[in-house]
Amino acid sequence: MKARKVAMAAAAIATAMCVAACDGGPGGADGSGPVPGxxxxxxxxxxxxxxxxxxxxxxxxxxxxxxxxxxxxxxxxxxxxxxxxxxxxxxxxxxxxxxxxxxxxxxxxxxxxxxxxxxxxxxxxxxx
Ligand code: HEC
Missing domain, CATH: 2.60.40.420 (Cupredoxins -  blue copper proteins)
Structure with missing residues (x-):
């Protein structure tokens, strides 16, 4: 149970980081890069x-x-x-x-x- 919570928190942090770093563009989330186009x-x-x-x-x-x-x-x-x-x-x-x-x-x-x-x-x- 505890391990699962940690994993979920890690996933949430990863998502939050992408929101910050990926600048809301398409690309990025799939590792295709932070600059759309x-x-x-x-x-x-x-x-x-x-x-x-x-x-x-x-x-x-x-x-x-x-x-x-x-x-x-x-x-x-x-x-x-x-x-x-x-x-x-x-x-x-x-x-x-x-x-x-x-x-x-x-x-x-x-x-x-x-x-x-x-x-x-x-x-x-x-x-x-
Ligand atoms: C004649 C020399 C010169 C050329 C040519 C030049 N730069 Fe620069 N560049 C500088 C200097 C000097 C700075 C530092 C500017 C400052 O901090 O005021 C800078 C800053 C930068 C920065 C910001 C770096 C930082 O640490 O904040 C980037 C990114 C950059 N240049 C990319 C490029 C790219 C890409 C090209 C080609 C299109 C280019 N530069 C061409 C001299 C040059």
Whole structure:
């Protein structure tokens, strides 16, 4: 009886965590990733295309990093994006498209990242 209660509590916690981490989107609950409509594989291609690894260390992407931007390893464990935005998919997408608006003068440039590319990149970064 007691063991069953513990198991039920664990299941409830897992569900609650998904509600928080999955941001209410479709994907996620089945382990398909926290960013609805984001494709991590396309994301890694976009990261190479935009040259993000020239400033960031990004797992799985060959880096010529001079360590200008933060290491993005384990990024999904972070609480804030650039110390400003809550680390949620929609906020990350916003950041990738327009960092200069969020942190004026930041060394991260606006790179003309499209909405879909930002979504794919977010899916990739949360996967690491
Ligand atoms: C010219 C260097 C440069 C390029 C290119 C660049 N970034 Fe950044 N990035 C930065 C810097 C510097 C910061 C730190 C900004 C801050 O905290 O104000 C940053 C912050 C970030 C953050 C938040 C990290 C954190 O720890 O909060 C993410 C995510 C990110 N960049 C992803 C990307 C992606 C994806 C690309 C490619 C589309 C990219 N960056 C291109 C320099 C760069």
């Amino acid at each position: 984001g494709d991590p594989e396309a994301g890694s291609a976009a990261i190479i295309e935009y040259g993000c690894a020239s400033c960031h260390t990004i797992p799985g992407v060959e880096s010529i990093s001079r360590t200008i931007g933060p290491d993005l390893t384990g990024f999904d464990d972070q609480i804030y994006i650039a110390g400003q935005l809550p680390n949620r998919p929609e906020e990350l997408i916003r950041w990738l498209q327009n960092p200069q608006e969020i942190v004026p003068g930041t060394a991260m440039p606006n790179m003309g990242v499209t909405q879909q590319d930002a979504r794919d990149i977010a899916a990739y970064l949360y996967d690491q």
